Amino acid sequence: MASKDPAPITVASKVTFAELCGLLEKIQKTQGNDKKKRVLKDFVDKWRDFHTKVHKDDSADTEDSLFPAMRLLLPHLEKERIAYGIKEHTFAKLLIEVLCLGKDSPDANRLLHFKAPKNVKGDVGDFASVAYFVLKPRCPDRGSLSIEEVNNDLDAIAAGNASKAGKDVVRRHLMRLVTSLSAIEQKWLIRMVMKELKMGLSQASVLSVYHPDAEELYNVNNNLEKVCRLLRDPNTRGHEIGISVFSPFTPMLGERASPDKIEALMENKTYFIETKYDGERVLLHKKLDEYKYFSRSGNEYTQTFGSNVFEGTLTPFIANFFKPEVKECILDGEMLGYHAATNTFGTKGEQFDIKSRDVLDRTGYQPCVQVFDILLLNDKVLTNTPLKDRLPLLEDVFTPIDGRIIRSAFKPAHTNQDCADALNEAIDNKEEGIMVKLADSVYKPNTRKGGWFKIKPEYIGGLMDELDLLIVGGYFGVGHRSGLISHFLCAVALSDDEGDGEERKPTVFYSFCKVGSGYSKKQLQDFNTQLAAHWQAYDKKKPPAHLELASGFKEKPDAWLPPDKSCILQIKASEIIESDRFKTGCTLRFPRVELIRDDKPWYQCMTTRELQDLREKSGGKLAGSRFELGESEEPAKKKRRAPPRAVRPTLMNQFQGADVSKVTQVSHALQGREFCIINGPPTCPKQELEKRIVELGGEIVQNPDVTTLCVIADKVNIRVNNLIKKAKYDIVKADWLMRVVEAGCWIKWSPSDMIHITSATQQEFDKGFDEYGDSYTVETSEDQLHTVFDNMSNIPVISHDEIAELEEEYFPDDSPFGLFRTCRVYMDSNICVGDPNSAIPNCTLDLLKQELSFFGAKISPTLDADVSHVLVHSGDRSRVETMKALRRKQHRKFHIVTEDWVRVKSSIRDLHPQTLPAVVSPGRKQQAKLAWSKIYCSPFVNQI
Incomplete structure (x- = not known):
C-alpha cells in the first residue's frame, strides 16, 4: 500500500504558540501606537525571513503565509470559525475540573464569579486575567504547542460545536489546550476564543503593519486568508483592486450629517436624495442563471433567497425580470420585508427576520430587494464610474416588479432647504430618514468618506422624543x-x-x-x-x-x-x-x-x-417634530426644572375619545350595549371604531366598569394586560366588531373572537363549543375551520410514512386513495403562462397541487435531489431544457410530466377493484384489476 504524502511544512508548524503570546504581552505593555506597531513589525519581518528559509525555491508557489498567526491576532475577522460556543462559564467549569478544584474553593469561586470585585484579582470583569492568576501556580512556565497545533484544536472545537454529536470533541480538544499551555498562553487563548484580544492595536494598525494595501484588500473581499496570501511579499504593491462576481466585500457606507451642512459637504455641487429604508443591506451577485446574496459583513444568505430559479424565497420571483443581455452583475441594495396585503414595507422594529425561510408564513412579509446602485455589469467594473452615470444603467439591468425587486427613487437637489424638505417628508411618512449622495461620487468599498451621507431625525437635536x-x-x-x-x-x-x-x-x-x-x-x-x-x-x-x-x-x-x-x-x-x-x-x-x-x-x-x-x-417612532434650518444644533445640556406637581399629563388627541356629537345613528344593532375601545387596526383606528359603535346604537366609555359589555382591542398592550390581570371584563378582538359593522347586525361571539374570557362567558362557550372552539350548532366557515385546526396543533399528526404503512396493510393491491404516495413532486408554477412579462400565476398547477396532495403526494418547494417528478404546464415548456440539463447532473433522475399525467392517474381510481360496487361479478372484478394494473404500472404517460 502506497504511503500518504507527508503534510507540507509550514512556518506555523515551526513557531510556538508561546512566542506569539510573548509578542502579545510585549505589545500590551508597550506605550504608544507607533511603538506597538514597531514591535509587531519585528515579528512579521522575522516570520517572512523564516518563510523564505522554510520554502526556499518554492516560496512563490506555496500557499503558506502569515494567516495562521493573523487569524489569532484578529480573531473577530475570522469568518471560517463563526462560533466556538464557549463562554466564560464553560471555561470556568472546565478549568475547575482539570485542576481538581473544590466546587466551593476560593479559586473556583473566583472563576465562576469573575465579575464580583471582592472575589477576583486583576481586572474586574476580565475572565482571562482572573483565570491567569488561578492558573499561574499550577501550570508549566512554557507550553509545548505550535501555532498550527493550536489552530487545529480551535478548528476542531468550532466544527464540534456546529455538529449535534460534537460535545465530546469540543471537550477533548479544550482539555488538550488547557493541559498543554502555560498560564500566560491560556490567558491569550481565552481572549482569542472570546474574540476580544485587548492588546491595544486596532484592526487597521495590524493590517497596515503587514502590508500598506492589506486593509483595502480586506475591505473588498472580507477574506483574511486571501489578504495574507496575496500580499505575502511586502514589495508587491496592490494594483487596482477589482470587484468580482461571487466574491464578498464590504459595501460603501454613509457618514452622519445634518441638513444645514449639506451644501458645504457637497461643495455646492449637485447631489441625489433617496429614501433610507429600514432593512438589511444586501449585495446581489448574478452570473448567468446562478445567484448569490451577501450581507454587509460578508455573510452569505444564498441558501435562503435562492441560488437559481428553482429554489429560495426571492430568486424564483425575480430571475425572469432580468434583461436577457445581462450575463453578470453585482447590485447593491436593501433587503426589505414587503406585506402584499397592506402594500407596505416592514421595519426592524417589528422584529421579523427577512433572512428566515419561513418569514412569509409566520409574519406575512416576503423579501423584496430595493436596488440603489450597480457595481459590475457583464465584464465591466463600475466602481470608478460616477454615481450619476451608474444609476441610469440600472434601467438596462432588470424590470421592476412590486414587492419583489424595485429601483430606488432618487431626485437631484442643490441646497440645504432641499435636504430639509426631504427629511421632513420622511418624518411625516414615518420613514427612517434619507440618504444624500454626491452625484460625482465613485464607489469606495467599506468607507464613510466617499460622499455619501445618512440623515436621521435622531442625529439632530430637538427632533426626538x-x-x-x-x-x-x-x-x-x-x-x-x-x-x-x-x-x-x-x-x-x-x-x-x-x-x-x-x-x-x-x-x-x-x-x-x-x-x-x-x-x-x-x-x-x-x-x-x-x-x-x-x-x-x-x-x-x-x-x-x-x-x-x-x-x-x-x-x-x-x-x-x-x-x-x-x-x-x-x-x-x-x-x-x-x-x-x-x-x-x-x-x-x-x-x-x-x-x-x-x-x-x-x-x-x-x-x-x-x-x-x-x-x-407614531408606531414606535420617536421623531417628535419637524426640522427647520437654523435649529439643528444640539441643545445645551442644562438642567430642566421639573413641572409643577399640579400639572398632570393629558392623553394625546389620537388616544382620546371620539367626538360623537355629530354622529347619526343608522341602526339598532348595538342598542343598549356599552363598549370600551382600547385600540383598533391601522385601517380603522380607535376613534373610527367608536363612531361606528354610535352609528349602530351602542355606547362608548373610556374606562370599563360593571355596565360595560366588553373591551375591544386589536393588539395586546400594557393596558390590555392590566385588564386581563383584573379578570373582570371580556376582551374581544377588534376584528369581531369590524364584522358586526360590515353586517349591520349583532354577531355572537365565538372563542376565536376573544383575547380574554371571563368565567361566566366561558361557561356559556362550554355549552355551545367543543374544546377546540368548533360550534355544535352553527355551520363552520373556512376561516373558522382554519382557526379550529390551529387550536388542534397539539394533537399528534400521522406522518406520511405512517399513512403509507396503513395503506400497505389495508390496501395491499395498491390503494386508490394513495395514487401518488411514493411521489415527491416539484410544481413548476412560479412561471407565467403565455406572456413572460405577465404577473399572473399558473393557477392550473396550483389546483393540481391540491389534488396531488389529496392523493398522497409530497409537494417539494424546491427542485432538490429527492424530487421524483417535475410537473410543468403543457402550454409553457420554456424551462424544460434547463430542467433536463439539471437532471443530467443528478444521481437520482426525476421525471418531467405534464398535468395530463395527473388527470389520467386520477381518472383510473374508479377502475380500482376496491371501489367497484359489491354486485359486480367476480369476472368483471378480475377484468377491472387487470385494467387497473396495466394503467397503474404505466406511470409515465405524458412524460416529456
Whole structure:
C-alpha cells in the first residue's frame, strides 16, 4: 500500500504558540501606537525571513503565509470559525475540573464569579486575567504547542460545536489546550476564543503593519486568508483592486450629517436624495442563471433567497425580470420585508427576520430587494464610474416588479432647504430618514468618506422624543471600564390605575431597556462614585420586590438599586421596538444617555401608561417634530426644572375619545350595549371604531366598569394586560366588531373572537363549543375551520410514512386513495403562462397541487435531489431544457410530466377493484384489476 504524502511544512508548524503570546504581552505593555506597531513589525519581518528559509525555491508557489498567526491576532475577522460556543462559564467549569478544584474553593469561586470585585484579582470583569492568576501556580512556565497545533484544536472545537454529536470533541480538544499551555498562553487563548484580544492595536494598525494595501484588500473581499496570501511579499504593491462576481466585500457606507451642512459637504455641487429604508443591506451577485446574496459583513444568505430559479424565497420571483443581455452583475441594495396585503414595507422594529425561510408564513412579509446602485455589469467594473452615470444603467439591468425587486427613487437637489424638505417628508411618512449622495461620487468599498451621507431625525437635536427612566440595575464593565458599573438597567413605573388626583410614589417598576453609551469615562466614574454606597448584589433566588423582570430573567443585572436611592436618566433613542427581554414587552432601539436628571425626583420617572401612549403615537417612532434650518444644533445640556406637581399629563388627541356629537345613528344593532375601545387596526383606528359603535346604537366609555359589555382591542398592550390581570371584563378582538359593522347586525361571539374570557362567558362557550372552539350548532366557515385546526396543533399528526404503512396493510393491491404516495413532486408554477412579462400565476398547477396532495403526494418547494417528478404546464415548456440539463447532473433522475399525467392517474381510481360496487361479478372484478394494473404500472404517460 502506497504511503500518504507527508503534510507540507509550514512556518506555523515551526513557531510556538508561546512566542506569539510573548509578542502579545510585549505589545500590551508597550506605550504608544507607533511603538506597538514597531514591535509587531519585528515579528512579521522575522516570520517572512523564516518563510523564505522554510520554502526556499518554492516560496512563490506555496500557499503558506502569515494567516495562521493573523487569524489569532484578529480573531473577530475570522469568518471560517463563526462560533466556538464557549463562554466564560464553560471555561470556568472546565478549568475547575482539570485542576481538581473544590466546587466551593476560593479559586473556583473566583472563576465562576469573575465579575464580583471582592472575589477576583486583576481586572474586574476580565475572565482571562482572573483565570491567569488561578492558573499561574499550577501550570508549566512554557507550553509545548505550535501555532498550527493550536489552530487545529480551535478548528476542531468550532466544527464540534456546529455538529449535534460534537460535545465530546469540543471537550477533548479544550482539555488538550488547557493541559498543554502555560498560564500566560491560556490567558491569550481565552481572549482569542472570546474574540476580544485587548492588546491595544486596532484592526487597521495590524493590517497596515503587514502590508500598506492589506486593509483595502480586506475591505473588498472580507477574506483574511486571501489578504495574507496575496500580499505575502511586502514589495508587491496592490494594483487596482477589482470587484468580482461571487466574491464578498464590504459595501460603501454613509457618514452622519445634518441638513444645514449639506451644501458645504457637497461643495455646492449637485447631489441625489433617496429614501433610507429600514432593512438589511444586501449585495446581489448574478452570473448567468446562478445567484448569490451577501450581507454587509460578508455573510452569505444564498441558501435562503435562492441560488437559481428553482429554489429560495426571492430568486424564483425575480430571475425572469432580468434583461436577457445581462450575463453578470453585482447590485447593491436593501433587503426589505414587503406585506402584499397592506402594500407596505416592514421595519426592524417589528422584529421579523427577512433572512428566515419561513418569514412569509409566520409574519406575512416576503423579501423584496430595493436596488440603489450597480457595481459590475457583464465584464465591466463600475466602481470608478460616477454615481450619476451608474444609476441610469440600472434601467438596462432588470424590470421592476412590486414587492419583489424595485429601483430606488432618487431626485437631484442643490441646497440645504432641499435636504430639509426631504427629511421632513420622511418624518411625516414615518420613514427612517434619507440618504444624500454626491452625484460625482465613485464607489469606495467599506468607507464613510466617499460622499455619501445618512440623515436621521435622531442625529439632530430637538427632533426626538426623550424618555425619563429610572435606574434599577447595573452591569459590570470589561476592558477599560473594568471595575465600574458601565451599563444600566432602566425601568418605568407601573401606572396606578386606582389613583385619584393626588400624586403617589410608585412601588413597582417594569424593566424596559439597557443603556451603556452617551457618557464619557470621566462622567461614568463620577456617577459610579455617586451611587457606590447603594448598589446591592442581585440574587435571583431573592429578587427585590419592587423590580419586575421579564419571564426567565433574560436581563438579570449584576447589581440593583433601591428606587429612592436611584436617579433618573434622560434617554434618547430612534424608536420603541418589541422585545421579550424586558417586562414592558418592548425596549428602545439604539438608546443613549442624554442627561442625568438631578432636578427630578425618582418617583417622577416615566410610567407604563405614558410609555404606551408614546409607543402608539407614531408606531414606535420617536421623531417628535419637524426640522427647520437654523435649529439643528444640539441643545445645551442644562438642567430642566421639573413641572409643577399640579400639572398632570393629558392623553394625546389620537388616544382620546371620539367626538360623537355629530354622529347619526343608522341602526339598532348595538342598542343598549356599552363598549370600551382600547385600540383598533391601522385601517380603522380607535376613534373610527367608536363612531361606528354610535352609528349602530351602542355606547362608548373610556374606562370599563360593571355596565360595560366588553373591551375591544386589536393588539395586546400594557393596558390590555392590566385588564386581563383584573379578570373582570371580556376582551374581544377588534376584528369581531369590524364584522358586526360590515353586517349591520349583532354577531355572537365565538372563542376565536376573544383575547380574554371571563368565567361566566366561558361557561356559556362550554355549552355551545367543543374544546377546540368548533360550534355544535352553527355551520363552520373556512376561516373558522382554519382557526379550529390551529387550536388542534397539539394533537399528534400521522406522518406520511405512517399513512403509507396503513395503506400497505389495508390496501395491499395498491390503494386508490394513495395514487401518488411514493411521489415527491416539484410544481413548476412560479412561471407565467403565455406572456413572460405577465404577473399572473399558473393557477392550473396550483389546483393540481391540491389534488396531488389529496392523493398522497409530497409537494417539494424546491427542485432538490429527492424530487421524483417535475410537473410543468403543457402550454409553457420554456424551462424544460434547463430542467433536463439539471437532471443530467443528478444521481437520482426525476421525471418531467405534464398535468395530463395527473388527470389520467386520477381518472383510473374508479377502475380500482376496491371501489367497484359489491354486485359486480367476480369476472368483471378480475377484468377491472387487470385494467387497473396495466394503467397503474404505466406511470409515465405524458412524460416529456
